[in-house]
Amino acid sequence: MATFSERQRQVKQQAAQEAIFDAALKVISGASLEGLKMQDIAAAAGVATGTLYNYFKNKEELLYYVDQRLHDQILSKAIEIAHAPVAAGQRLSLLLQEIFSFAATYHLVFDLAERSGIVDRIPVQEKQELLDQAVATFQFILEDGVAEGAFRKVDTRKTAAVFFDAVIGILEIQKYVGTYDFTQAGLDLLGLFREYLQPDPFMPERNE
């Protein structure tokens, strides 16, 4: 078992992929989106175009990888925020800020999957799972809020789903108009849900 050289190879492999990921992200986030050339990514990564094909079967796979990585990043960040030791209402607000901030920086990347056609290649199940995780993160906060008594007893799944829908809608709308100013829409969203989740003063439920 050539464990050592094998591991060495893996390390190199990962380092290269990492470099390519960074380069691709830079190129994608950088400019226009129309015309994301493999050559540009290679140049940004400081390697030859042919080298890209040693790490990714083709352009689609490379973009798929970038897409996944970003999903992982934002999702793990979201989960971190969801578990932060602060009030549920505040966590909701923080998470929203994080998402909008991320979107403002990497909005081109959101188009990526769609425009490059790789969406069709991702299994439906995988996509559904990603969405479920996202909704689950919101739901987690909501349930915490209900448990804390900060929120009234609502159908947390449904509430999280609608909340998530609205978040995605806001991102999409801002992408459409081109101005990535989420403040007004974000405030509206938080305001409405705060109201919706407000505990009923005449029914002061203490959850155990």
Next chain:
Amino acid sequence: MATFSERQRQVKQQAAQEAIFDAALKVISGASLEGLKMQDIAAAAGVATGTLYNYFKNKEELLYYVDQRLHDQILSKAIEIAHAPVAAGQRLSLLLQEIFSFAATYHLVFDLAERSGIVDRIPVQEKQELLDQAVATFQFILEDGVAEGAFRKVDTRKTAAVFFDAVIGILEIQKYVGTYDFTQAGLDLLGLFREYLQPDPFMPERNE
């Protein structure tokens, strides 16, 4: 009096544009999405490629026209529903159904507008106006509902905005996963907002 021949010419012009619009819609909605060829549209319209250029300056303008036409269609349909002589809550539901049904049929066209980059060519103001009109339609129904006493007194602008965000989010999410099944998300959305808009039993407001 050149009125007659002039009118005749306009009629022919419109008929041709109409035929091309239908053909483009058919081609776009029909199949692959990657690679919408002018030739295909021409073939579908039963004319030569050159003929397309008698009615549209270039591909972009043709797609822009198709995009606008669809926006007009869905918007006028929405306004019609908003003014239908039925209860506000039902109008909300009907409108949602209409939008989802429309999206299920023409989603490829919406993709195309985005992917072909024509979105960037539309003035921000125009895009903003379209969104405002859409939100205004929802708001109109909400205000009617409040007036009818069917909904409690809420900030209709904010509520309409968030509702619209959620609708767009649902469309986007369904586009992402590829299954255009809006039932669950639609029910969740309607359910949540019905609850949110439910008149307070202890504050029986009678609007005149």
Next chain:
Amino acid sequence: MATFSERQRQVKQQAAQEAIFDAALKVISGASLEGLKMQDIAAAAGVATGTLYNYFKNKEELLYYVDQRLHDQILSKAIEIAHAPVAAGQRLSLLLQEIFSFAATYHLVFDLAERSGIVDRIPVQEKQELLDQAVATFQFILEDGVAEGAFRKVDTRKTAAVFFDAVIGILEIQKYVGTYDFTQAGLDLLGLFREYLQPDPFMPERNE
């Protein structure tokens, strides 16, 4: 013999051709040269494109006609100057001015024949004849000058030929650089030939 209607037809025909000629000249002289469209000529002539084809078999013939007409114009003007009742030396100068002035105005037309490829269609004999006539015009002036004693006895054919060569060369060079300033080159040419043609003071030939 339908002489009357026949003549009428001819008159109309000529009028139409004339209008088209004027329009073509305007369009050609007007702008860039790249892209001389039949439609533009038709528009300038105030007729439909199809109408052009009632008077000219195709684009080539139309351009050929324009080309010929211009040749006729400059040539007849040249002959007129050649026969003007002034000193031979002055006629040479006047003719040069006329040619350069004409070229400055219609230089695009000179390219016409060449760039539109109609040159290849004109019979060599016809082209040769045109050149011969041009040279003959110069030669005519030279012979007059020799007869007047203003020029010394030279081989007028050869002298006229070289003179003509230089004139064409000047036109070509100015076309090449794009600035149509013929003054310096014209002065050089006239100066050299005046000197060349200067009667030998020691051999005062009186040609009868």
Next chain:
Amino acid sequence: MATFSERQRQVKQQAAQEAIFDAALKVISGASLEGLKMQDIAAAAGVATGTLYNYFKNKEELLYYVDQRLHDQILSKAIEIAHAPVAAGQRLSLLLQEIFSFAATYHLVFDLAERSGIVDRIPVQEKQELLDQAVATFQFILEDGVAEGAFRKVDTRKTAAVFFDAVIGILEIQKYVGTYDFTQAGLDLLGLFREYLQPDPFMPERNE
């Protein structure tokens, strides 16, 4: 030291350009003239069309390069002849022969430069410079001839200019008629200038 590989790369680059140049020349000089296709050049060079674009930004630049190369060739050849160790009169004759011979071979290329509109892209200054160099070459010979006592003392600049004009005129005329037979015109030109430059027998100037 990247010198070696760098030099190697340059050599390959030059070799490729050279091959493309040869191919373009062959294609252009070869046949029709109307419709010079990049594909044809690529095929003649034995490469794919895309390869052409590794060496030339676009068609225009390729043609520009060919044009420049030919100018350089004829000019250096001209200068070489101008400095040949033979009598000035003979050098004049040789140079004329060389130019005519060159033109007979490559006239299509000169046409092409004009017809493809690349002439407009060359800076006026550059074109003027080329012309100046050409005239200067003739002037150099003339001055030598004057110094040798073979020619009489003339204004060499003016004489060279007119001589050059006539040469260009001859080329243009022969291009126009299509027969590239320069003999008669060449003889006339040389004859006239020999006479013009003939030293005055009564004024035996000894230069130095």
Next chain:
DNA sequence: AATGAATGAGTATTCATTCAT
């Protein structure tokens, strides 16, 4: 004769991918 909408062939250029070195 006049119209002018319809025709449709023809071509430069890009860029993901390969493969000899």
Next chain:
DNA sequence: TATGAATGAATACTCATTCAT
């Protein structure tokens, strides 16, 4: 493994010409 030159398929748009009215 890295290189990067070579590959070659794929597509929008123009404009001379036609012909039904």
